[in-house]
Every structure is written in structure tokens, then in C-alpha cells.
Amino acid sequence: MIGRSGAGKSSLLRAVAGLERPQSGRISLGGEPWFDAAAGLEVPAERRRVGYLPQDYGLFPHMTVAANVRFAARRDRPELLEQVGVAHLADARPGELSGGERQRVALARALGREPRVLLLDEPFGALDAITRREVRAALAENLSRLALPALLVTHSFEEASALAGRIAVIEDGLLLQLDTPAELARNPANETVAALTGLAAPAP
Amino acid sequence: MRPGAGRAALTIAAAVVCALVLAFLVLPVIALITYQPLGTLIKGFGTPVATEAVLVSLKTNGIALALILGLGTPFAYTLARLRFPGRSIVITIVELPLVMPPAVAGLGLLVAFGRMGLLGGTLGGLGIDLAFTQGAVVAALAFVAGPFYLRGAIAAFEGLDETLIDVARTLGAGPLRRMLLVATPLAAGGLGAAAAVAFARGVGEFGATILFAGSLRGATQTLPLAVYSLFDVNLDEAIAIGVLLIAISTAILLSSKLLIGTWTYSTSISPSHDEPSHSAPA
Numbered sequence: 430m431i432g433r434s435g436a437g438k439s440s441l442l443r444a445v446a447g448l449e450r451p452q453s454g455r456i457s458l459g460g461e462p463w464f465d466a467a468a469g470l471e472v473p474a475e476r477r478r479v480g481y482l483p484q485d486y487g488l489f490p491h492m493t494v495a496a497n498v499r500f501a502a503r504r505d506r507p508e509l510l511e512q513v514g515v516a517h518l519a520d521a522r523p524g525e526l527s528g529g530e531r532q533r534v535a536l537a538r539a540l541g542r543e544p545r546v547l548l549l550d551e552p553f554g555a556l557d558a559i560t561r562r563e564v565r566a567a568l569a570e571n572l573s574r575l576a577l578p579a580l581l582v583t584h585s586f587e588e589a590s591a592l593a594g595r596i597a598v599i600e601d602g603l604l605l606q607l608d609t610p611a612e613l614a615r616n617p618a619n620e621t622v623a624a625l626t627g628l629a630a631p632a633p
Numbered sequence: 634m635r636p637g638a639g640r641a642a643l644t645i646a647a648a649v650v651c652a653l654v655l656a657f658l659v660l661p662v663i664a665l666i667t668y669q670p671l672g673t674l675i676k677g678f679g680t681p682v683a684t685e686a687v688l689v690s691l692k693t694n695g696i697a698l699a700l701i702l703g704l705g706t707p708f709a710y711t712l713a714r715l716r717f718p719g720r721s722i723v724i725t726i727v728e729l730p731l732v733m734p735p736a737v738a739g740l741g742l743l744v745a746f747g748r749m750g751l752l753g754g755t756l757g758g759l760g761i762d763l764a765f766t767q768g769a770v771v772a773a774l775a776f777v778a779g780p781f782y783l784r785g786a787i788a789a790f791e792g793l794d795e796t797l798i799d800v801a802r803t804l805g806a807g808p809l810r811r812m813l814l815v816a817t818p819l820a821a822g823g824l825g826a827a828a829a830v831a832f833a834r835g836v837g838e839f840g841a842t843i844l845f846a847g848s849l850r851g852a853t854q855t856l857p858l859a860v861y862s863l864f865d866v867n868l869d870e871a872i873a874i875g876v877l878l879i880a881i882s883t884a885i886l887l888s889s890k891l892l893i894g895t896w897t898y899s900t901s902i903s904p905s906h907d908e909p910s911h912s913a914p915a
Contacts, residue, residue, distance in 0.1 A: 448799050474802040487800035491818045500814065501804040542804050 430582050431589050431625060432599035438582040439484075441599070442548050445580060446481045447474030458545055458578075480539030480547040480577075484554055486531045488523035494534050495519040502541030509537040513571060528556045529564040536571060547572070547579035553588060565591060586610075586626045598622050662879060668872050677873025685851045686859035686874060690881075693767055693855065694835045697774035701782050701831055706824065709783050710812045713790035714798075724787075730780045738777055739844025746772065747845075769846035770853050778835035785827020789820040821896040829889030833882055856881075 430438045443449040445456055447463065450471060456464040463472045481487075489497050494515060498506050510516040513533040523531060532552060539547065552568060553561045569592055572579055583589050589596045590610030598605040598613065598621075606618040617623035669677070677683065712723065730738060744750045747764040748757060756763060763769050793816060801811045817824065839857040846853040848862050856878050863871035 443799075446799075446803050448802065474799075475805050475807055477803075478805075479803050481800060481803040483796050483800060485796070487796050489797060489801075489815060489819075500801075500806070538804070 430580065430597045430599055431584060431586055433625075434584065436599045437602040438599050439550050440602075442481075442550050442580060442582050445546070446479050446548055447472065447477050448481075478542060478545045480536075480542055480544035482532070482535045482539060482547070482549045482552060484551045486535035486555075488531055488535055488538070490523050493520050493522055494526075494537075497523070497534060498538045498541045500541075501538045502543075506537075506541050509540050510534075512540070513537045514567070527560070529560050529567075532556075532564055533567070536568075540575070544577065547575075547577050549579060549581045551582055551584070553583070568592070586613075590614075598625055600625075665872055665875050665879065669869055673869065674873055674876060677870050678877055680870060680873075682850065682854075682859055682863065682870065683874050683877065686854055686856045687877070689767070689770070689851065689853065690836060690855040693770040693774060694832065697771045697778065697835055698828065698832050700771070700775055701779045702828060705779055705782050706786060706817065707812065709786035710790050710816060712783075713787045727780055727783050727787075730776055731784070735777055735838065735840030736844055737840075739773060739841035742769070742772060742776060742841060742845040764845060765847040765849065765853065767846070767852055770842055770855065773841040773845045774835040774838055777838050777841050778831040781834050782827045782831035785830060786820070786824050789823025789827065790816060792823065793819055822893050825889065825893040825896055829885060829893070833885050836881060836885070837878070 430441065432438050440449055444451050444464070451464065451466065453466040454464070455462065455466070458477075462468075462470055463477055464470060488494075489500065492500065494510065495505065495507070498509055502509070507516060507519065510519055513536050515530055515533045515537065518526065518530060518534070523534070526534065536547075553565060556564055565588060572592070581589070581592060586596070593610065595607060596610055596613055597607045598618075600621055606613060606622050608616075613622065613626050617626055666674075712720070712727075733741075743764060746752050746756060746769075748762060761768075763772065797815060797819065798811055801815045806814070836855075837857055838855070839861065842853070842855060843858055843861070848854045848858040850859075854862065856874055860871050860874050860878070863874065
């Protein structure tokens with residue numbers, strides 16, 4: 430999901446996570462309804478199996494890396510830390526980690542929940558340009574390996590097209606266009622979309 | 634007046650004001666400590682009245698603090714996180730004992746829980762006669778000091794980073810796990826400070842205790858009550874117990890500052906705080 434600040438992307442992500450209640454509409458995953466305003470149905474966040482990564486990753490600063498994962502998984506899951514490449518940091522505290530390391534720990538913790546969908550809010554926002562590219566490559570690799578559906582919020586069309594199969598352009602709480610990156614660049618639905626995607630071609 | 638002279642005058646005036654304020658605050662304490670020779674003072678700490686009062690104070694304050702923390706923490710957490718109609722009324726009720734004269738609080742407790750009071754019959758039927766017992770001291774302390782803890786605890790919980798609680802929810806944690814494993818440890822600094830204030834208030838509590846629990850030596854006579862009862866009988870001993878109280882209060886103040894400093898976590902790790910690989914407390 431791309432769009433300007435304040436467009437409603439983060440709110441949408443939080444609504445999917447169950448942290449915000451939309452006024453109307455439906456949310457469902459794989460046919461299982463999570464929210465239905467008309468039917469008065471709202472599955473609480475604790476019971477939806479989502480892997481939610483907020484903008485600063487939301488690691489618990491008073492717990493070690495391993496304890497953070499244990500909080501989600503209800504037991505020790507060292508293999509999750511290995512999968513994302515932070516096994517050597519198991520006893521470190523979040524405050525001692527770099528931005529890229531924190532993101533990976535947050536991902537491992539989210540996986541501890543055995544989520545059915547990943548929700549990533551500006552996963553690279555907190556990183557400098559160089560780290561951003563490295564972490565993006567690592568994240569792309571992790572995402573494709575996990576084969577989990579993922580919703581990613583970013584303000585950068587370049588990042589979105591590098592990572593996403595489809596991109597939703599959102600402005601003022603409205604969906605302007607939902608398409609592949611290539612299609613968005615070729616046939617923007619309106620001027621706003623064209624401005625957001627820029628004149629540069631999407632990354633291959 | 635030349636500008637230089639004006640500034641000098643201002644500095645002197647400020648210094649005089651500071652000195653006066655400090656002297657006013659410190660003089661009573663110094664007067665108490667120096668009233669008797671040190672030897673007499675220390676002997677005064679060990680008299681039967683003093684030792685009994687210390688035991689009563691420690692025991693009742695310990696139990697009251699345990700109750701305040703055990704019941705007050707979940708209550709403060711709920712009040713901090715839940716928005717419900719009438720919430721501001723509840724908060725006012727919680728804050729009322731803070732502005733109530735302690736003697737009035739004691740009277741209220743007597744009239745509510747005493748034998749002839751509102752709940753007196755019910756309690757009596759259960760075999761509980763609360764007034765003028767150690768239980769009454771605990772009740773008075775909880776009533777008077779509890780709101781100090783609640784006020785600080787509510788503020789501490791309200792000051793937490795919402796995002797962390799949100800993340801805990803998405804990780805499947807129900808309200809109990811969120812409170813015990815996430816909110817309370819993160820708020821520990823603020824909770825500790827509030828507990829120290831409540832404990833100090835309880836140790837010094839007088840008005841509610843004397844009206845609801847009386848001043849029975851060995852049973853309900855706390856240190857402040859002992860000072861009062863000895864005042865016109867044996868001034869020296871009253872002063873000795875007073876100094877003992879000052880020592881205890883100072884110990885509470887200092888140890889809480891030392892402890893709580895190490896408990897405070899930053900509840901959000903700012904993006905600008907990026908460590909390559911070395912250790913840094915958050």
C-alpha cells in the first residue's frame with residue numbers, strides 16, 4: 430500500500446490487525462471473516478493470527494531477543510532466530526541492536542505467532558539509505574521463502590515495486606488503483622497515481 | 634542603578650530567598666536531632682514504647698503496602714487503559730482521600746466499619762470487629778495512602794507506549810498477560826516511585842489511625858501515635874521516637890531513589906537510537 434502521509438495506510442493495516450475498528454465494511458482472510466460491520470462481527474486482535482510489525486518494530490525493551498520471541502510463541506523457538514539470521518543475538522536486549530537487527534527480531538517474533546498474514550508498517554522507515562537496501566533484500570528473501578501473504582505499507586513506490594506483487598494506491602482513505610507495479614506505471618488511473626508512481630520505471 | 638549593580642542585587646536577593654527557604658525546612662529536623670546528647674537519643678530508640686511502636690508501624694505498613702500494590706496495580710491498570718462512561722467520576726473518588734483531612738477519613742472509616750456503623754452489623758455477624766484493632770490501622774493506612782499509589786500508578790500506565798501493548802495483543806496476549814508481562818515491567822519505575830510515596834505517607838499517618846484504631850500500645854500505636862501520646866508525658870522520649878521516624882523516612886526516600894533509577898526503561902526505541910553492536914541500556 431503506497432500513498433502520502435495521512436492517506437490512511439497505517440489505519441488500514443491496524444484495522445486488519447484488529448487494533449482499530451472501521452465504521453463499516455468487511456475484513457476476511459481466506460474466507461474466514463474477521464470483521465463485518467453489518468453483521469456486528471469483530472474478532473479481537475488477540476485471536477486473529479497476524480504478524481504485525483509497527484513502524485519502530487515494537488520490540489519489548491525489557492526482554493531479551495529470545496524472550497521477545499518466547500512471548501509470541503509461548504515456548505522457546507531458537508530456529509526462528511536462526512531463520513532470520515539473529516540467533517547470535519538471542520541474549521541481547523533490543524536497545525543494543527541496530528535497526529536492521531531489530532527488524533529481523535521483530536519478524537522472528539511475529540513468526541512465533543504462526544501468523545496467517547504479515548502486516549508491515551513502513552519496515553524501512555527507521556533505517557538509513559544504505560541499511561535500507563540491505564535489509565530490503567533480506568526481507569524480500571524471507572518473504573518469498575515463507576510464502577505468507579503480506580501487506581506492506583510504504584511511501585516509496587520504488588520499494589513497493591521491489592517487494593510487491595500488487596500495489597494499492599491509497600489517498601484520503603480511498604483506493605485509487607490496485608495493480609501490478611508495471612501496470613501502475615504504464616496505466617496510472619489518474620494524475621494522483623501518476624504522481625505517486627513517478628516517471629521512473631518500476632524495478633524489475 | 635547601573636546594570637551591573639542591578640544584577641548583583643538580584644543575585645543576592647535570590648541567594649537570601651534560597652537560604653531562608655532551606656533554613657526553614659532544615660531547622661526543625663536539626664533541632665530534633667540535636668535536642669538531646671547522642672547517647673540519650675540512642676537509648677530512647679530502644680525503650681519498650683519505641684520498639685513496640687516500630688513493630689506495629691512496620692507490620693501494619695507492610696501489610697497495607699502489600700494490599701495497596703496487589704489490589705491497586707490491576708485497578709490502576711484497568712482505569713488507565715479502559716474508557717467507560719463515568720470514568721472521571723471514578724477518578725475523582727480515587728483522588729478524594731488525597732484532599733480529605735485525615736481525621737475526617739478516620740471518622741468516615743469509623744462510621745462505615747465500626748460496630749455502630751453502616752457495615753458494622755454485617756461485619757459483626759461475620760465475627761469481625763474492626764475498630765480499634767490492627768486491622769483498623771491497616772484499613773486507615775490503605776485508605777489514606779492508597780490513593781497516592783493509585784494516582785502515580787495510573788499516570789505511569791497512561792504514559793506507556795500504546796504501540797507495545799498493541800503489539801502484545803497481536804501476539805495473542807490477553808489482558809492478564811499484557812498487564813503482567815508487558816505493562817507492569819515497563820511502568821516499574823513510575824510504579825516504584827508511587828509506592829515509595831504511598832509508603833512514606835503511610836508511615837507518617839496519624840489522624841485517621843488515631844480515630845479509627847485508637848492508640849493502644851503494642852497493638853495499634855504506630856510511631857506517629859507514640860510521639861503524640863508521649864508528648865506531654867516524656868518530651869525526651871517523644872523526640873527520640875520522632876528522630877527515629879525521620880531516619881526511617883529518609884531511608885525510604887533514599888532507597889527509592891536508588892532503586893527506581895535502575896528500573897526505568899524507555900518504552901519506545903527511537904529511530905535515531907541506532908547501535909551498531911555495543912551494549913547500551915535503553
